Structures are given as C-alpha cells and as structure tokens.
Amino acid sequence: MTDPSTQYVQWFRQSSPYINAHRDKTFVIMFEGDAILDPNFTHIVQDIALLSSLGVRLVLVHGARPQIDGLLEHWQIRSQFHRDLRITDPMALTAVQAAVGMVKSDIEARLSVGLPNSPMHGARIRVISGNFVMAKPLGVIDGVDFQHTGEVRRIDHQAIKTLLDQRHIVLLSCMGYSPAGDMFNLAVEDVATQAAIDLKADKLIILGNHSGLHNEQGDTLPELTCAQLEQQQHHYSGEMRAHADASLRAIRRGVARVHLLSHSDNGALLQELFTREGRGTLISQQAYDHLRAANIEDVAGILQLLAPLEEQGILVRRSRELLEQEIQRFYVIERDGLITACAALYPYSAEQAELACVAVHPDYRGSDRGQQLLQQIEKEARQRHFQQLFVLTTRTAHWFIERGFVAGDVAELPQERQKLYNFQRNSKVFFKAL
DSSP states (O other): OOOHHHHHHHHHHHHHHHHHHHTTOEEEEEEOHHHHHSTTHHHHHHHHHHHHHTTOEEEEEEOOHHHHHHHHHHTTOOOEEETTEEEBOHHHHHHHHHHHHHHHHHHHHHTTOOOTTSTTTTOOOOEEEOSOEEEEEOOEETTEEOBTBEEEEEEOHHHHHHHHHTTOEEEEOSEEEOTTSOEEEOOHHHHHHHHHHHTTOSEEEEEESSSSOBOTTSOBOOEEEHHHHHHHGGGOOHHHHHHHHHHHHHHHTTOSEEEEEETTSTTHHHHHHHSSSOSSEEEESSOSSEEEEOOGGGHHHHHHHHHHHHHTTSSOOOOHHHHHHHGGGEEEEEETTEEEEEEEEEEOSSSEEEEEEEEEOGGGTTSSHHHHHHHHHHHHHHHTTOOEEEEEESSOHHHHHTTTOEEOOGGGSOHHHHHHOOTTTTOEEEEEEO
16 A cells, blocks of 8 residues: 555646646636536535646636526525526626625635644635726627626736736636726626736636536546637537637637636646646647657656667667657647656658557556557558558557558568667567558
8 A cells, every 4th residue: 555645746747747837827717606506516616726736827607597596486486498508687686796896705714724733824815806897788689678787898917917926826706897988797718708808818727517528428538638628618518608608719819728627626736737647637739649750858758668668678768869860750738847658650662661669657558659650650651651650568469460461570560670679679570561
C-alpha cells in the first residue's frame, strides 16, 4: 500500500507545472444560484481562495435563479418564461434585485472568512463588485415582450483588468445596467461568456449540475474540440445545451479553453486545473493532445520518456548529444507541457526507412497515441516517397503485426542498418509496404 504522505508528495510535484502555468492567468468562473445552495459551495469558495493565493486572476460570475424563484413564490407571484428566459416584469425585477443582493452578500461573506482554524486563514481576499456590465433590453421576441430581461451590451473590461492587476477578485452578477439607469435581468451564461471574451480570459470555467457534457450512455466526455461539439450540440437540452452554446461562443471568440464541471463534486475545480486527467469536460479549439514535430526544447522530455524503456532493454540507449543531433527526425505528442509519446523516422535508402523510438508515457498507455504517431510517420514516409517502413522490436511484436507489419529477416534490412544490428539484443524485424 502506498504511504498517503508519499501520494501527497507525488501529487504536489505533478501539480507544480500547472501552478506555474496558471500564475497571472485570467480565469472567469461561472456558477448558478444552485451552486450557492449546495453544501459543497463552502469547498468551492476555499478552492477559489487557493487559486487566488497561487496568483490566478479571478472573475466570478454568479446567477440567482432559485433564489429569485423562492422570493416570487413567497410573494405569491407567478413568473412567466419564454425560450427558457424569464420575462422580467416590474415585480419580478424587484425579486431579482433582492435575490442578487442576498447572493452577492453571501459570496462576499464566505470569501471574507479568515479564522485560524479554517482553510481560509490568512487569505485576505478583497472582493470587488460594481456596475461593470452594460446591458440593453432583449426586446420583443415571437410577439413576447421580455420587459426588464436584457442581454449584455459590453463589459467594462479595462476597469476589471485594473482591479485584477491589484490582486482583487472581481464579482459580477446576472444584472446589468443601461446608460439611462435602467436595470436588466441577464442570463448568467451571457455575462460569463462576454466577460471571458472581453477580458481575453485564458479559461472560462462553468460550474453546473452536471459533471460536464455526457455521451448517449451518460458517461462524462473528458474533452471535446469545438468541431466535435458543433456536431453533437443538438443532442443536448436544458442546462447542458446552454453550457454547450456558451462554450462554443467563447471558443469561437478567442477564449482558449472552457471547462464544464459539477458544483456538487468536491475538489472538481482543483482536479480539473491541477491534474492531467482532469475531472469534467474540457472544450478547446484544437485537440488537447498536440501532435507535432519535435524541437530542441523537447530533448529533456523525450529522454525522460525513453529512459525507463532503455533501462528495461526495450529501446537502445541514446545520449543527449545524439538525440540533439537527430531531434529533427522525431515527432512528439504534448499534453500541457508533458511529452506523452514520441516516435522517429530514420531514412536508410531511397526506398526504406526505419520507424524507431516509439514510446508512450506509462500513464497514457492504452490510448491511441502510438497509433497517431504511426500514422504520422507513415504519412511523412509516403510524402518522401519511401516504399517500405521497417521496425526492430524485442517486446512489442504483436502491436506492429496488428497494424500491418509483416515479420522479416535481418538480411532484408538496408546494408547500413544491417551493420548496426545488435545480435545480442536479437530484435525481431518487421516490414510494412507503404
């Protein structure tokens, strides 16, 4: 059994690249009124305080739908909806103002906790709110007058950036104001998305009732590209559809990544931000794992990936100097700065080239990274007009056989490669026609 203290040290070391990567970055975190009522919200506030202490620039955007519903029910006022949006008449607007004020005070109070026996001790967080959201009336849609329901006109991003520079947390609500002094009830997704866009935020994080977006079997999808989400967004409804639409809008307008998490899942925020596996659904313009040609800065990462396999005798040992000289032959798959897989293409004649140094990080074996690299190597080999690819292996023969390689003999290798063959290793030789 692994010692818990050892596990903690390992986790802390693994999280350190993310601590460095997130410092001075701007995150917009959105949560509905349901999150504030959830018992886990205390932990969310503590995690927000931790992010702030690590140098993350935070903008919090809160909703208040259940609180508004509660007040209207108490006042025996029935609220009307159209297209999942509340029609905010004067009485409903009064409820919105009261509910938003209560929620705002609650959040500020929770972020002010600093008792010695609490996780917030010494945090000294300053929360600033104000009239940063300019709004306009939604108007009449399908013949329905939405009255005081509005949409975001603009975000005073310069004022918010000034406050973030001063290490304050900025708190935005689902209310906006017009130059004429009118107040409007806004969709919290609209405020959060526009704030992330105008602030050029590095991340938009949406906390909802679900642990992200699900497939047809109900399993959480760990990551999606914008194109993948566009293909399946019509499958979603309700909150999932609203969050999917907000994610696409943010990504299309320049926000690098959107994270969808559950507000009920204790520690989901930290797991999503400080582990490679994450916790919810990550949405980005491009695939999270980036396959690319290697460069000199990747040498250390490739060496670290190859070292365990060299020690086991699976791969031939390569020095740093040799790898630096041959780095242009390599392709890598990178995930948040970690080289998770690599492979290389070595030409030996006008017709034959070797696939070499195929390695996948232990935490990512069983994925399709090896297959992706093989496809990339085959693609380049065809572009360079090689007719045959060969590989030497001691332990992974079946993997190559399953991908179209056929067993051959050392004598079939190019003369230059035959001279380098190590008979003590007794590697098996496989060929694949291109």
